[in-house]
Amino acid sequence: MINIDDFGIHEGISEIILTTLSPDGIPNAAPMGLHRKGKRLFARIYNSKTLDNILSKPAAAANITDDPVLFVQSALSDIEPERFEFVEGFPILKDVPGWLIFDCACKRGEKLSVVELSPVKGKIIEQKPKPVNRGFNAVIEAAIHATRYVSLKERKYLDCIEYYNTIVKKCGGAREKEAMRLLYELIEYQE
Ligand SMILES: Cc1cc2nc3c(=O)[nH]c(=O)nc-3n(C[C@H](O)[C@H](O)[C@H](O)COP(=O)(O)O)c2cc1C
The missing domain is CATH 2.30.110.10 (Electron Transport, Fmn-binding Protein; Chain A)
Structure with a gap:
């Protein structure tokens, strides 16, 4: 069960x-x-x-x-x-x-x-305590806006991504920053 x-x-x-x-x-x-x-x-x-x-x-x-x-x-x-x-x-x-x-x-x-x-x-497989990281949460929000951006190509989604990227820069670790670098690469938009 x-x-x-x-x-x-x-x-x-x-x-x-x-x-x-x-x-x-x-x-x-x-x-x-x-x-x-x-x-x-x-x-x-x-x-x-x-x-x-x-x-x-x-x-x-x-x-x-x-x-x-x-x-x-x-x-x-x-x-x-x-x-x-x-x-x-x-x-x-x-x-x-x-x-x-x-x-x-x-x-x-x-x-x-x-x-x-x-x-x-x-x-x-693995269970460990996971403190909240605003940088991680911001990557998730940015990724949602990125999926909307690639299908609708509206500027407002890029603005949202940019906003969440400021949080990633402040609160994220190396993995979150790598995720945002990849996100921009995959949506073909340079910071
Ligand atoms: C955090 C996150 C949550 C998502 N949740 C949903 C969802 O609940 N339903 C949905 O249709 N798409 C959701 N998406 C968008 C899909 O993941 C996205 O459209 C994806 O490209 C679909 O891939 P596929 O064509 O390989 O299935 C979400 C994206 C992110 C980043």
């Missing part, structure tokens, strides 16, 4: 990296919000590779990580196949501190689909 509390998944939205498998067997990773309401878990997923994969194979894994670089890479580019390992035929990102594999049931919408998630297997 899986207790999702043990994985740090609380009421509200937890940001995780969702891995899925294409019909051709190619693994995919993208950050997604994991919603919890009571015992119910679900994701709200816009049309994307992740959604296509879930529609063809109704399974997904939440990779629980605090690596800001991984969030940026998986949001804005494809993660190389060698960075996945397979657990009972399903792709998980190597070196993440914890993961949960779900069976999925999709309520399809025109632009946005709601995917109900039922945990089937999980593993906690």
Whole structure:
């Protein structure tokens, strides 16, 4: 029996990296919000590779990580196949501190689909105290604006990224700064 509390998944939205498998067997990773309401878990997923994969194979894994670089890479580019390992035929990102594999049931919408998630297997590899770092949080916010920027190309998203970058510069460590460097590279915009 899986207790999702043990994985740090609380009421509200937890940001995780969702891995899925294409019909051709190619693994995919993208950050997604994991919603919890009571015992119910679900994701709200816009049309994307992740959604296509879930529609063809109704399974997904939440990779629980605090690596800001991984969030940026998986949001804005494809993660190389060698960075996945397979657990009972399903792709998980190597070196993440914890993961949960779900069976999925999709309520399809025109632009946005709601995917109900039922945990089937999980593993906690590493558990350590994690103080809040504003730099890490700012990378996550910047990455969300960056995914909007690449599809809509509106200046307001660049302004938001710039604002969060000032927090990363002040509060982040080397990994957060590397994540922001990569973010700017992937959106092809120089600071
Ligand atoms: C922290 C974070 C959370 C995100 N949450 C969601 C989400 O809940 N639903 C969604 O459709 N996209 C979400 N996104 C955007 C997707 O990750 C992004 O569109 C991604 O490029 C989709 O990749 P794919 O086409 O490989 O599935 C989020 C992005 C970030 C950075």
